[in-house]
Amino acid sequence: MALLLVGCGDDGGGSGSSDDPIVVGISLPLTGDFSEPGKGVQRGYEAWAKITNDKGGLLGRQVELKILDDQSNADRVVADYEQLIGKDNVDIVVGPFSTRLVVPAARVAEEYGMLFVEPAGAAKEVFAQGFKNLFYAAPAVADDHYNHLAEYLLALPPGQRPTTVAYAAMDDPFAQGTAYGLKAKLEAGGVRTVVDEVYPPNTTDFGTIAAKIAASKADMVVGGSQYQDGVNLIVALQQLRYQPKLAAFSTAPTSPEFAAAIGNKTEGILAPTGYTQKAPYPSNVEFVQKYTAQFGSPPEEDEANAYTTGQVVAAAVTAVGCAEQGECQQKLVDWIRGNKVETVVGPLTWDATGKPQGAHMIQQWVGGQIQIVLPTEAKEVDLVYPKPAW
Amino acid sequence: MPSGALLFQSVILGLLLGGLYALLAAGLTLYFGIMRVVMIAHSAFLILAAYLAWWSHARLGVDPLLSMVVTVPLFFGLGVLLQRLLLARLRPVTLTMMSVLLTFAIAVLIEGLLGYAFTGTQRRIQLGYGSASLGLFGARIAVVKLIAFGLAAVALLTLYLLLKRTRFGWALRATIQHPDAARLLGIDTDRVASFGFGVGLATAAVGGTALALDTTIYPSLHWHWIGPLMAIIVVGGLGSVPGAAVAAMLLGLVQSLLQIPLGTTWAQTVFYLALFATLAFRPQGFFGGRLAQRF
Numbered sequence: 001m002a003l004l005l006v007g008c009g010d011d012g013g014g015s016g017s018s019d020d021p022i023v024v025g026i027s028l029p030l031t032g033d034f035s036e037p038g039k040g041v042q043r044g045y046e047a048w049a050k051i052t053n054d055k056g057g058l059l060g061r062q063v064e065l066k067i068l069d070d071q072s073n074a075d076r077v078v079a080d081y082e083q084l085i086g087k088d089n090v091d092i093v094v095g096p097f098s099t100r101l102v103v104p105a106a107r108v109a110e111e112y113g114m115l116f117v118e119p120a121g122a123a124k125e126v127f128a129q130g131f132k133n134l135f136y137a138a139p140a141v142a143d144d145h146y147n148h149l150a151e152y153l154l155a156l157p158p159g160q161r162p163t164t165v166a167y168a169a170m171d172d173p174f175a176q177g178t179a180y181g182l183k184a185k186l187e188a189g190g191v192r193t194v195v196d197e198v199y200p201p202n203t204t205d206f207g208t209i210a211a212k213i214a215a216s217k218a219d220m221v222v223g224g225s226q227y228q229d230g231v232n233l234i235v236a237l238q239q240l241r242y243q244p245k246l247a248a249f250s251t252a253p254t255s256p257e258f259a260a261a262i263g264n265k266t267e268g269i270l271a272p273t274g275y276t277q278k279a280p281y282p283s284n285v286e287f288v289q290k291y292t293a294q295f296g297s298p299p300e301e302d303e304a305n306a307y308t309t310g311q312v313v314a315a316a317v318t319a320v321g322c323a324e325q326g327e328c329q330q331k332l333v334d335w336i337r338g339n340k341v342e343t344v345v346g347p348l349t350w351d352a353t354g355k356p357q358g359a360h361m362i363q364q365w366v367g368g369q370i371q372i373v374l375p376t377e378a379k380e381v382d383l384v385y386p387k388p389a390w
Numbered sequence: 391m392p393s394g395a396l397l398f399q400s401v402i403l404g405l406l407l408g409g410l411y412a413l414l415a416a417g418l419t420l421y422f423g424i425m426r427v428v429m430i431a432h433s434a435f436l437i438l439a440a441y442l443a444w445w446s447h448a449r450l451g452v453d454p455l456l457s458m459v460v461t462v463p464l465f466f467g468l469g470v471l472l473q474r475l476l477l478a479r480l481r482p483v484t485l486t487m488m489s490v491l492l493t494f495a496i497a498v499l500i501e502g503l504l505g506y507a508f509t510g511t512q513r514r515i516q517l518g519y520g521s522a523s524l525g526l527f528g529a530r531i532a533v534v535k536l537i538a539f540g541l542a543a544v545a546l547l548t549l550y551l552l553l554k555r556t557r558f559g560w561a562l563r564a565t566i567q568h569p570d571a572a573r574l575l576g577i578d579t580d581r582v583a584s585f586g587f588g589v590g591l592a593t594a595a596v597g598g599t600a601l602a603l604d605t606t607i608y609p610s611l612h613w614h615w616i617g618p619l620m621a622i623i624v625v626g627g628l629g630s631v632p633g634a635a636v637a638a639m640l641l642g643l644v645q646s647l648l649q650i651p652l653g654t655t656w657a658q659t660v661f662y663l664a665l666f667a668t669l670a671f672r673p674q675g676f677f678g679g680r681l682a683q684r685f
Contacts, residue, residue, distance in 0.1 A: 010513040036510075043618045083600070103478040169654065199654035202614040204605060207403035207535070208657075215396040228606040238400070238521035241533035261606065265521060390521075 004164055016135040018122070021064035022057070022323045024049070024313070025084030025093045027105065032072030034098050037302045041119055042067060044130025044299065047291045052310070058317050070101065077101045091323045094309050097302070099123040104136045114325065115332040119313045120307035123173045127353040137309040138274050139345050139358035141164035141179030143184075143251060146222075147359035148374040150185035152331050152383065153246075162219035162245055166188075166195035167225030167283045168209055168233060178250040178272065179224025194218050203229060210236035217242075223249035231261045238265055238390055245386035254363060254370060258323065264368070268387025272360035273372070275304040275345050278371075279361065279378055283311065284344040308343045313339045393652045395671045399529040400646045406535040408642025409500040412635040413542035414597040419441045423566045423629025427477055427489040431621060432594055433498035433612035435465065439598025441504055444513050454539070454599055455516055461595040469591030470627035472496075473584040497612060505607035507578060513652045520604075538600035545596045546635055552589070553631070560564065562586045566629060616673040621661040625673025636677040637664075 026045060027039035042214060049063045057063055066088060070076040077096055084090050085108065093109055095118025102121035109116035109153075110133055117135045122142050126134070140147070157198035160381050165186060169179040176198065194216040197209050210233060213221055221237065221244045223230050230252025233360060237247075252258055253271035277288045277298045287307055293301045299307070300361050316335045322328035342351045348356045373383035392400075414436060421429040439461050443454035480488045523530040553559035564585070565579045572579050592646040601607075622641060626633030642660060648657040668676060 116651050142638075197653060200658065203654055203658075204611070204614055205407055207407065207532075208400055208646050209654060211396060211399045211403060212650065215393060215399065228608065231512075231514060231606050235521055236532075239523045239535075240530045241523060257513075259509065262515050263518070263520045 001213055002214045013062055021062040022092065023064050023066055023090040025066045025088060025090035025097050027068045027070045027077050027080035029097055029101060030069040030150040031074035034072045038097045039046050040300060040302030042308040045310060047294055047303065048307045048310030050294060051290050052314060058314055058323065059321065066352055069235035070096060074100060078104050078108055080103050085112045085114060087287040089325065090161050090314055094313060095119055099126055102126060103129060106131050109133060113329055115329050117309045119309040120338050127355045131260050131354060134310060134354040135336055136354055136356050138310045138356055140356055140360050142174050143181035145360040146177045146182035149248060149362050150182055151268065152374055153186065154189040162191060164192050164194045165222060166213040166216050166218035166221045167193060167222045168197040168199065168213065168228055171198050171200050175224040175250060179222050182222055206233045209233065210240050213237060214240040214242035217243060220244050220246040225252050226257055231298050234262050242272060247258065247387060253365065265390045267390060268365060268384055270362055270364045273363050275301040276361060276363065276372060278380065281344060281346055283342060287344045304344055308345055308389050311343045312336060312341050395528050396650065400650060401643065402529050402531060404643035404646025405639065406539050408639035409542040410600060411622055411638035411642050412519060412594065413545055413600060415634045415638050416546060416618045416631055417628065417633040418591035418619055419623040420590040421587060421622065424581050426486045428486055429493050430490060431493040431496040431500065431632045433589060433615040434500040435594040437612045437613065438500050438599055438609060439465065439595045440602035441508060443599045443602040444515050446608060447515050447663055451585040454602055458595060461649060462592050465595035466592040466608050468589040469588035470584045473587035478580065490506060501609045501612065510609060512606045515602050518637040534604040535659065538603050541596055543601045545593055547654035549593065549631060558585065618661045620663040625664045625675060626677050630675065631676055
């Protein structure tokens with residue numbers, strides 16, 4: 001028995017024989033700063049492996065995950081991928097969670113000529129490193145989150161279009177990226193910026209920021225926010241009785257706690273989202289149902305991003321017909337670069353830097369629930385504009 | 391040039407914010423005045439009180455203001471125990487420095503326990519009047535901010551009367567001004583000091599409740615507060631409650647007004663600029679007279 005195990009270990013799946021599993025190597029922050037999202041990503045990968053194996057695996061072989069814990073540490077993540085690729089000889093590697101760990105991990109994968117699909121590198125710098133094997137498996141980077149909304153607003157007849165917008169963004173690459181992506185597009189379309197506020201992440205009082213926005217009487221307010229600042233700013237705006245025609249905030253409105261936090265005065269508030277359990281894409285319906293059966297609660301965005309990563313890898317492996325280290329990896333990279341992949345977050349394609357070419361869905365609070373309003377092909381209800389008073 | 395309406399609105403917001411700052415800083419300056427303790431954990435206790443207010447509202451359906459019936463005496467007791475069991479045991483020579491380390495540890499402990507008990511999820515008290523406001527010459531005054539300001543006014547006035555008009559207050563002030571002389575006069579300075587510490591922590595129970603009315607809370611929030619509060623008590627004069635109150639109102643107002651031309655990031659630095667200016671030109675504080683000598 002021992003001999004058999006050693007034999008298998010040495011082989012490591014590299015031979016690609018039809019009996020061996022396809023081993024997927026992953027390093028994840030299961031402890032430390034990113035352990036909460038890290039565990040979500042782990043569940044997403046596990047769901048992908050189980051659903052794939054239940055259907056007979058990839059190329060007729062079972063999928064096996066080899067997960068190491070990098071303790072949210074960038075040095076550990078490098079050592080982990082060195083071990084997975086060099087010593088453990090895994091067939092495929094996929095990415096960890098957060099830009100801070102994705103970049104060093106991608107560097108190792110690049111060095112070994114491995115395909116590197118990753119679930120969590122939305123910041124610009126990921127795509128500025130010159131990686132040739134990296135693909136971000138999500139609909140869009142932060143700057144493109146509001147693209148569908150920008151298109152919708154600019155397509156409105158001139159009389160109805162908002163003419164002035166107030167922006168308030170947290171000093172954070174992700175939060176600021178979302179607001180400034182929309183700002184650039186609306187300004188290019190002739191919509192005037194009347195307030196442009198940036199606040200540090202430790203801001204606790206939003207009274208004066210809200211006063212500036214209210215005093216500008218802007219038609220629309222856009223928050224480049226995380227959770228707590230988004231909630232505090234919305235309440236501060238409501239306290240000043242500011243009534244915009246449209247209010248869009250990133251992150252906060254999609255949180256399960258949101259409605260209770262602002263006293264259910266949510267009607268009409270918009271938010272971009274990379275994932276929703278309600279998206280009608282066929283693989284998503286299957287994912288939500290089987291994931292819920294496996295883990296007892298429906299998947300959130302981190303889980304979905306990991307699952308999407310698995311779907312992208314699976315599509316390439318199936319199309320190319322191989323998964324081992326060596327020449328096969330370049331074929332996988334070339335295939336993904338030239339093709340569209342259907343996933344739980346919709347169809348994905350990538351540019352030369354690995355940046356996804358999509359946009360986030362836009363959700364709006366309508367009738368006491370957050371519902372998809374854009375893009376048209378995924379919408380559950382029509383966008384309400386101007387929004388009702390809050 | 392900002393409009394008059396925006397300036398007026400900002401003045402109102404600044405004064406309301408300053409009132410809250412005054413309440414949150416009052417306890418902090420008291421500890422230092424009484425026994426030269428730098429109480430890093432004060433803001434952690436504020437967040438603890440805020441959580442208790444949230445919890446009693448969300449789980450027991452009690453108005454957050456009523457939670458103070460329990461939290462104020464509870465925090466007073468905790469303060470007495472904390473002083474007797476831990477701080478009183480520190481050696482007088484290194485008291486100030488060691489109190490920083492000890493209370494830092496207490497702050498981390500409270501943060502950890504809050505995270506364990508309530509998770510890291512951000513919480514907010516859902517009040518029917520959370521976004522209600524009153525009009526005043528075109529400006530708006532949020533009801534929750536007004537309640538918080540009212541709490542600050544009542545708490546600070548009570549504290550002032552306690553220190554000025556009661557035997558306990560006289561004993562406390564004597565202990566602060568000259569502990570040896572106070573002992574010679576028959577004052578049990580240890581007992582007075584521990585009660586004084588309890589009073590300081592009781593203000594944290596009121597302050598935390600006021601804070602919880604209009605902000606989203608999470609276990610590590612206290613680190614965002616301790617810096618500005620420390621700056622306030624130094625500018626106000628360590629140990630001086632009226633000094634802290636004046637400094638808090640002034641800094642709140644200046645911060646709010648500076649936000650109009652400079653934005654939030656630069657406006658926040660006003661606390662640290664004031665701190666530097668105080669340490670450089672008037673280390674005893676701008677509003678409190680001689681170090682810890684006056685209320």
